Amino acid sequence: GQQLNQSPQSMFIQEGEDVSMNCTSSSIFNTWLWYKQDPGEGPVLLIALYKAGELTSNGRLTAQFGITRKDSFLNISASIPSDVGIYFCAGQSFTGTASKLTFGTGTRLQVTL
Amino acid sequence: DGGITQSPKYLFRKEGQNVTLSCEQNLNHDAMYWYRQDPGQGLRLIYYSQIVNDFQKGDIAEGYSVSREKKESFPLTVTSAQKNPTAFYLCASSIDATQGNQPQHFGDGTRLSIL
Numbered sequence: 376g377q378q379l380n381q382s383p384q385s386m387f388i389q390e391g392e393d394v395s396m397n398c399t400s401s402s403i404f405n406t407w408l409w410y411k412q413d414p415g416e417g418p419v420l421l422i423a424l425y426k427a428g429e430l431t432s433n434g435r436l437t438a439q440f441g442i443t444r445k446d447s448f449l450n451i452s453a454s455i456p457s458d459v460g461i462y463f464c465a466g467q468s469f470t471g472t473a474s475k476l477t478f479g480t481g482t483r484l485q486v487t488l
Numbered sequence: 489d490g491g492i493t494q495s496p497k498y499l500f501r502k503e504g505q506n507v508t509l510s511c512e513q514n515l516n517h518d519a520m521y522w523y524r525q526d527p528g529q530g531l532r533l534i535y536y537s538q539i540v541n542d543f544q545k546g547d548i549a550e551g552y553s554v555s556r557e558k559k560e561s562f563p564l565t566v567t568s569a570q571k572n573p574t575a576f577y578l579c580a581s582s583i584d585a586t587q588g589n590q591p592q593h594f595g596d597g598t599r600l601s602i603l
Contacts, residue, residue, distance in 0.1 A: 378530050408591055417492075417578050417594035418531075463530055467591075474519070474582065475546075476592060478530030 381464055381479030388454055389487050396462060396482040397448040404466030407440050407447040408476070412461045421462075422449070456486050491515070492595035494579050499600045501566065501573060509564045509598045511579035520562035521580040521592060524548060531578060537562055566600060574602050 381398045388394055398407070406425055410418035422433050424440035424447060431438055437450045447464055464479040492513045501507045511520065519538050523531040533546030537556040551570025556562055562581075566573045576599050580592040 378532075381530075406591070410594075415597070415599075417494075417580075417596045420591050420593060423591045465531075474590060475533065475536070476521075476531075478532075480528070480530045 379464055379466060379477055379479040381482055383482055384480070385483040385485070387485050387487060390454060390456060392454055394451040394454055394458070394484060395448060396464075397446060398464035398466075398479045399446045400466055400477070401445065402466070402468070402477075403444040404477075405444075405469050406467035407438070408465040408467060409436075409438050409447070409449045410463045410465060412463065412481075414460075418463055451484075454484075454486050456488070459484055459486050492579060492581055492593060494577075494595035494598050496598060497596070499598055500603050501600060502603050504568045506565055506567050507600065509566070509577055509579075509600070511562045511564065511595060513560055513562075513579075513581045513595075515581060515583075515593070516559070517581035517593075518559070518584045519582045519590075519592075520556070521582075522546075522552070522554065522562070522564045523578045523580065525576040525578060525597075534564065534577075573600055575600060 379398045379400050408423050409421045412418040422438040427444045428442050429440040435452045461481045461483050463481050465476045495510045521536040522534040525531050532548050534552050535554040537543035553565045578597045579595045582590040582592045
C-alpha cells in the first residue's frame, strides 16, 4: 500500500521555536488529517482539512490543504515540551463505498529546554 | 466516557498460536478499522468494516482475520500464518465510512510480541 512522503523525519528544536512539517503525495485526497502520537498510545486527531486551499488553526497549530490536493503542511508556533511526540499526516480518499486513510511515515519532534 | 477501548495493552504469542485482540467502541460509530504500526513507519490498514456483518481487506490482510457481529465490537485475530506479527496494533472508528469527510479516531493500541 502507498505511504505519503512526510518530512522532516525528525527534528530537534528549542522551546519557543516554531516548527514546520509537510506531506506530499502522488495521489489526490479529499481530506487531509494531522495526528499526534505519544509513546505507547494511539494517535490523537489535531486538525482536519476538508477543502483545497483551506487554512485551519487549532491553538498554536496551523495546517493547510494544498491547492493541488496532493500536499499539506502543519506549523506549530512557540513550541513547548509537551509538543514532543510523533506527528502523522493522513490523506483520506473516498471510493464511493468506503473511506480510507493513507498515512505518512511520521515526523518525530523533540524539544530541548 | 465515550471512546475506543483496546485490550489487552500487551500480548505475547507463542509460535503457531492464534491470538485475538479486542476493540470495543461506545461512540455509536458505523465504521471500524484495524491498523498495524511498525517502528519508524506509518500505519498500514489490515481490515475495515463499514457495517455489522460486513468487512473488507486492507493493504496487509494476509495472516489476519476479523469479525463484526456487533456494531460496537471488531476483534482482530492474528493467525499462525502471520510470520512477523510483532507490532503495535491500533483500532479506529469513524461515524460513517460512506461519508467521505468523517475523521477516524483511535484507541490506545495493543503491543503484540513473540515469545
